[in-house]
Amino acid sequence: MLKEGNIRIPSGCAISGIIDRSGAVFSGQIIADSIATMHDRSNGLGGGFAAYGIYPEFKEHYAFHMFYDNTKSKQETEELLKANFVIAYEDKIPTRKTESIKNAPLIYRYFALPKLEVLNANEITDEDFVVKFIFNVNKNVNGAYIFSSGKNMGVFKAVGYPEDVAEFYKLETYNGYMWTAHGRFPTNTPGWWGGAHPFNLLNISVVHNGELSSYDTNRKYLEEFGYSCTLQTDTEVAAYIFDLLLRRHNLPVSLAAKVVASPLWNQVERMSLKEKELYHSLKMIYSKALLNGPFSLIVTYDNGFIAINDRIKLRPLTAASHGDVIYVASEESAIRQVCKNPDRVWIPKGGEPVIAEMDQQNVSEIFNKKEVTA
Amino acid sequence: MSLNYLTPEFKVLRDYDKCINCKVCMRQCANEVHSYDEDLGKMVADDYKCVNCQRCVVMCPTHALTIVKHPQVFRENANWTYDAIRDIYRQAETGGVLLSAMGNDRPYPIYWDKMVINASQVTNPSIDPLREPMELKIFIGRKPDKIELDENLNVKTKMPPQLTLNYPIMFSAMSYGSISYNAHASLARAAKELGIYYNTGEGGLHKDFRKYGPNTIVQVASGRFGVDREYLKTAAAVEIKIGQGAKPGIGGHLPGEKVSEDISETRMIPVGSDAISPAPHHDIYSIEDLSQLIYSLKEATDYKKPVGVKIAAVNNVAAIASGIARAGADYIAIDGFRGGTGAAPKRIRDNVGIPIEFAIASVDSRLRSEGIRHTISLIAAGSIRSSADIVKAIALGADAVYIGSAALIALGCHMCQQCYTGKCNWGIATQDPNLVKRLNPEIGYKRLVNLITAWGHEIQEMLGGMGINDIESLKGNRLMLRGIGMTQKELDVLGILAAGE
Numbered sequence: 121m122l123k124e125g126n127i128r129i130p131s132g133c134a135i136s137g138i139i140d141r142s143g144a145v146f147s148g149q150i151i152a153d154s155i156a157t158m159h160d161r162s163n164g165l166g167g168g169f170a171a172y173g174i175y176p177e178f179k180e181h182y183a184f185h186m187f188y189d190n191t192k193s194k195q196e197t198e199e200l201l202k203a204n205f206v207i208a209y210e211d212k213i214p215t216r217k218t219e220s221i222k223n224a225p226l227i228y229r230y231f232a233l234p235k236l237e238v239l240n241a242n243e244i245t246d247e248d249f250v251v252k253f254i255f256n257v258n259k260n261v262n263g264a265y266i267f268s269s270g271k272n273m274g275v276f277k278a279v280g281y282p283e284d285v286a287e288f289y290k291l292e293t294y295n296g297y298m299w300t301a302h303g304r305f306p307t308n309t310p311g312w313w314g315g316a317h318p319f320n321l322l323n324i325s326v327v328h329n330g331e332l333s334s335y336d337t338n339r340k341y342l343e344e345f346g347y348s349c350t351l352q353t354d355t356e357v358a359a360y361i362f363d364l365l366l367r368r369h370n371l372p373v374s375l376a377a378k379v380v381a382s383p384l385w386n387q388v389e390r391m392s393l394k395e396k397e398l399y400h401s402l403k404m405i406y407s408k409a410l411l412n413g414p415f416s417l418i419v420t421y422d423n424g425f426i427a428i429n430d431r432i433k434l435r436p437l438t439a440a441s442h443g444d445v446i447y448v449a450s451e452e453s454a455i456r457q458v459c460k461n462p463d464r465v466w467i468p469k470g471g472e473p474v475i476a477e478m479d480q481q482n483v484s485e486i487f488n489k490k491e492v493t494a
Numbered sequence: 495m496s497l498n499y500l501t502p503e504f505k506v507l508r509d510y511d512k513c514i515n516c517k518v519c520m521r522q523c524a525n526e527v528h529s530y531d532e533d534l535g536k537m538v539a540d541d542y543k544c545v546n547c548q549r550c551v552v553m554c555p556t557h558a559l560t561i562v563k564h565p566q567v568f569r570e571n572a573n574w575t576y577d578a579i580r581d582i583y584r585q586a587e588t589g590g591v592l593l594s595a596m597g598n599d600r601p602y603p604i605y606w607d608k609m610v611i612n613a614s615q616v617t618n619p620s621i622d623p624l625r626e627p628m629e630l631k632i633f634i635g636r637k638p639d640k641i642e643l644d645e646n647l648n649v650k651t652k653m654p655p656q657l658t659l660n661y662p663i664m665f666s667a668m669s670y671g672s673i674s675y676n677a678h679a680s681l682a683r684a685a686k687e688l689g690i691y692y693n694t695g696e697g698g699l700h701k702d703f704r705k706y707g708p709n710t711i712v713q714v715a716s717g718r719f720g721v722d723r724e725y726l727k728t729a730a731a732v733e734i735k736i737g738q739g740a741k742p743g744i745g746g747h748l749p750g751e752k753v754s755e756d757i758s759e760t761r762m763i764p765v766g767s768d769a770i771s772p773a774p775h776h777d778i779y780s781i782e783d784l785s786q787l788i789y790s791l792k793e794a795t796d797y798k799k800p801v802g803v804k805i806a807a808v809n810n811v812a813a814i815a816s817g818i819a820r821a822g823a824d825y826i827a828i829d830g831f832r833g834g835t836g837a838a839p840k841r842i843r844d845n846v847g848i849p850i851e852f853a854i855a856s857v858d859s860r861l862r863s864e865g866i867r868h869t870i871s872l873i874a875a876g877s878i879r880s881s882a883d884i885v886k887a888i889a890l891g892a893d894a895v896y897i898g899s900a901a902l903i904a905l906g907c908h909m910c911q912q913c914y915t916g917k918c919n920w921g922i923a924t925q926d927p928n929l930v931k932r933l934n935p936e937i938g939y940k941r942l943v944n945l946i947t948a949w950g951h952e953i954q955e956m957l958g959g960m961g962i963n964d965i966e967s968l969k970g971n972r973l974m975l976r977g978i979g980m981t982q983k984e985l986d987v988l989g990i991l992a993a994g995e
Binding site for chain 1: 866867967970974
């Protein structure tokens with residue numbers, strides 16, 4: 121049987137995300153409790169977490185989290201790493217023996233910065249260099265996989281139920297200002313750790329519940345911009361699209377939302393002249409970046425997250441706020457579990473983003489009134 | 495003059511119990527098959543002249559007529575077929591090149607029919623287009639790499655000119671001359687009604703149809719017929735015709751007898767003179783020459799209109815398409831070897847070129863691998879027979895399709911493949927005023943509107959089944975296709991998996 125990455129496997133899921141916009145950090149236990157409530161939405165074949173603000177002592181360094189199948193792939197990768205990066209610190213990621221987590225690969229992390237002479241020789245920015253490096257390792261080093269590469273953040277994932285994954289990685293010992301979690305229900309039994317969510321590239325990570333009918337269209341579009349989709353997962357494609365829109369094309373998050381879940385033409389026709397021009401151009405230029413098919417997803421980036429549904433809301437997503445803390449989850453129960461009395465609970469419409477950022481006063485719902493209603 | 499060895503291809507069967515000697519068949523047949531025999535007191539038919547256009551069958555008020563394949567056979571021979579033998583008789587008699595019309599009718603594999611389409615079950619809900627929005631609108635033209643905005647979200651990116659299509663379907667180039675005034679009138683009016691485009695072909699734009707300019711693509715072909723400032727100004731887009739799927743590498747020839755007063759004015763040539771389109775454009779002997787013509791036309795239209803290039807699908811089509819994209823074209827139309835024509839040498843029609851399915855797949859792959867696919871639109875042509883063919887073409891990588899034969903069939907064409915005789919009994923491929931008036935554009939345009947509307951519904955149903963609600967998400971989405979009964983190599987060229995994989 122083909123391993124995941126060589127074959128495309130659809131899956132259903134549970135997702136949850138929490139941010140404290142004041143920047144106050146909180147333990148991973150909270151997000152673990154939230155996602156555990158939705159146990160039945162996953163089937164034990166993948167769980168994971170993304171944590172922001174957990175490495176303040178190395179916040180300028182790229183934190184690479186690695187899976188190795190064996191020591192040979194570790195050696196090979198470390199050679200590449202040391203040739204291109206200055207490593208400030210490295211260790212085995214702490215784990216505890218957990219009954220239901222089996223067949224763990226070697227799991228290491230490195231806090232590193234690209235060598236200046238290498239950057240100068242390549243004449244590219246350090247971010248572009250790191251992306252190239254990640255693609256190179258994941259594609260060409262057999263048995264090695266970089267599953268987290270941002271700064272002051274980290275992804276922790278495994279094959280198992282999310283609450284077991286949290287226990288395995290001792291997530292209660294980490295403190296971050298923003299967390300997302302994922303429980304997976306793949307329709308197959310690949311059992312590959314890299315296939316679990318969140319999917320990460322630099323500081324962007326994605327947890328995703330859904331199946332992209334537009335997968336092949338999106339993938340081919342991304343390949344034109346130099347991305348190589350090695351995992352054959354919808355989530356990888358969603359992550360790269362956000363990377364393209366946010367990092368490389370400098371679109372504001374609110375507009376990136378309007379690319380992946382674009383307004384319908386008959387809505388665009390009713391807009392003001394200025395908006396019409398904007399959305400006409402967006403829809404035409406990024407028509408192949410539209411994520412089509414059922415999804416709810418949470419994209420986390422430097423200073424916040426965006427949670428969004430497909431434009432006809434074919435998957436569940438609920439949001440809530442309590443003081444500075446914003447919650448989003450597949451089900452309201454997952455929010456109530458960790459926040460008994462939220463100030464406000466709402467169900468975003470299809471294509472209507474929930475954007476929660478550190479430096480903003482309010483959760484913004486851009487162009488709310490013109491949203492697609494299912 | 496030697497004996498004509500040919501026997502009739504078709505046999506006219508008349509039910510004399512039903513025939514009332516009304517002579518409708520006689521008046522309807524431009525080939526003069528039917529006549530009234532005064533001595534016998536009944537209608538008779540000359541099978542030799544019958545082309546099986548079925549005009550008489552449809553018009554007969556008592557349904558007394560049936561046309562069948564003539565039972566006369568040669569001794570069975572798998573090698574020396576009926577056509578092979580008869581073609582030799584014809585050429586031995588005339589010494590000429592064999593003429594044919596419409597598309598390649600040989601039994602090559604039809605790859606559309608070896609591909610099946612995906613649908614959602616469980617993991618991904620299918621979408622009901624009657625309840626949910628389902629978008630078919632597309633744009634033909636160059637797209638910028640990215641959008642540039644100022645701090646107030648004003649768009650700084652200048653969008654290149656685009657054609658806006660309500661359906662991913664356009665009417666293929668068919669010149670006034672090859673088809674009739676009423677056929678053009680039907681196509682133009684239907685295009686306007688549907689919010690799509692029709693293509694004038696290389697025969698110029700009749701002054702009566704200038705009012706349809708916003709829905710008109712005008713062609714600039716090697717003969718340059720009818721090309722002037724007004725022509726370019728009136729159109730929504732300009733298309734340089736390099737080749738045609740039915741006759742790659744071959745020019746065109748409209749015989750002088752078809753160049754009436756009206757056609758002479760539209761084509762800007764003298765009445766009765768032959769209209770010759772040379773095989774190559776005599777100012778395009780290389781890709782850089784093509785680029786010059788593209789930019790000449792863009793200059794002439796103030797960079798406000800898309801300029802496309804139409805080529806026939808040939809062996810090296812992917813590299814040629816890449817060159818055309820880099821030469822500055824806004825779209826490429828690729829015409830497969832089954833594409834129709836009003837007249838083509840039979841050997842060319844039946845043997846030159848490649849199937850559109852392969853051409854689209856390899857062009858799309860090539861442009862993607864070069865990172866320039868999103869900068870140009872791709873139109874597939876050359877025998878699109880149904881909405882399913884369109885869905886498959888778009889999934890393989892096309893942005894839209896051109897339909898020619900299908901549109902003519904909607905107007906009444908019965909595929910008798912005799913367009914070059916000018917005796918089209920359906921009033922389509924003829925300039926004979928008595929025949930032309932049989933095609934009523936009032937009815938014709940409605941039939942075309944019906945066809946495209948019906949196909950639109952079917953495309954929406956198939957999209958919804960796949961869990962897609964915007965045709966854009968089908969483009970190049972080859973995972974939605976699976977192949978049946980193909981070799982691994984064929985699957986690889988098409989870039990699709992086998993059914994069950």
